[in-house]
Amino acid sequence: MKYVFIIAGVLLIPLTIAAGLIWGERRLLALFQDRYGPNRVGPAGLLQVVADVVKIFFKEDWIPPFADKAVFVLAPGILIITILLTFAVIPFTDNFLVLDSNIGILFFLGNSSLGVYSIVLGGWASNNKYSLLGSIRASAQMLTYEVFMGLSLVGVVMMADSFSLREIVEAQRGSWFFIPQFVAFVIFFIAGIAETHRTPFDIPEAEGELVAGYHTEYSGMKFGMFFVGEYLGVTLISSLIVTLFFGGWLGPAFLPPAFWFFFKTAFFIFLFILIRASLPRLRYDQLMEAGWKILLPLVLLNILITGAAIIYTGTL
């Protein structure tokens, strides 16, 4: 019974946060731009989410006649499923987690690779050149950034001596990993922004060039699923950063562990939105150049130094 409760919680909490972010992001962006944002519907505009959802449900659920219908319907689902599955291995607190997997990090990396299918298939099934261009860009971008997203975690895994996210948090009882693994943290954060294709790296949906990229042909709740999927991705990457580099639920004992986890996650979600508010979109070649020529050598160097330090101090 307790297990069902935890699964329901792990499903509901990220979905609630992601839905809240529809409102939260607009309010925060407005704050950074000296505006108010949605503040009319309900207290402080909170019911804007409800209004948006009602509106999006009443829209025509249009599937273009030239589209590959089965794949077209499937694509947004893949995105949500892969992200929600990854939440299963994230330890919200010591005992509030669905699955204490001994391959937790690999499970996350595998799922985020599967998530690329959603975008590629969505763009392909739309049978539209802008959608296809967007999904080609997305696949190239996500393949590039997946490489050193995985590699940046190698240092953490070496220090914690485990792939289990719970044990990685436990290993940070002394000091959080963002101090020795600062380079890895920065690179993971950049790769995370690219993974969720948020603003400095939002070239797959670059509205100035590609209409809306891979979800040009989507409307109604199918578009809404891509939309919520993006916010779910932001929540996921933020909670992973907290788990891997900022000690997960660890924190001063005067507040419950769950509070520390959500507080730290909220901070990184805030940072995601702040970065979106301040940085312009990269050019496609700049993105690839930064990935392969700068970040990849850096992350390899980080693994080398971490390994050397572990052997030198003999902690392994």
Next chain:
Amino acid sequence: MISILRSIWLTFLHSFHKRETLGYPEKKPYLPPRYRGRIILSRDPDGQERCVACYLCAVACPVDCIALQATSDSNGRRYPGFFRINFSRCIFCGFCEEACPTYAIQLIPDFEMGEYDRKNMVYEKGNLLINGEGKYHGYNFYKVAGVEIGVKKTGKGDNEEPPVDIKNLIH
């Protein structure tokens, strides 16, 4: 790299800045007295209509939204029989106010004239006339005009000399 961090920091600082938005329906904006908004017809200090129905506003109007017809009372005082402004056409350029020789037609700082029915955008004379002098106080056209319509005798106006007695050889 430094410039990226700097721009993120500067964006963050904006969250402590004053917001530009004015919560409009609750907080009204300040409109200067010469703001060109809703058009009104004013009265002179004696409470009579200032408009002399000269048609200059209707001629000046670039979108032809003003329609009026001149009549005159038993004293010979001209006034508009009807005066109609179609505000769904009006562009609030203020040319009518500039053209008016008697300060009768004026634009005032009010723009909240939304209607659900387009026909309600047509204002008749009763809707346009106000019980005051508008922006120009103390001005009465017939006090300075040469024509006599019962407001003052010829030669008794402001800055007006008595009429020349053409039979008097000395003057």
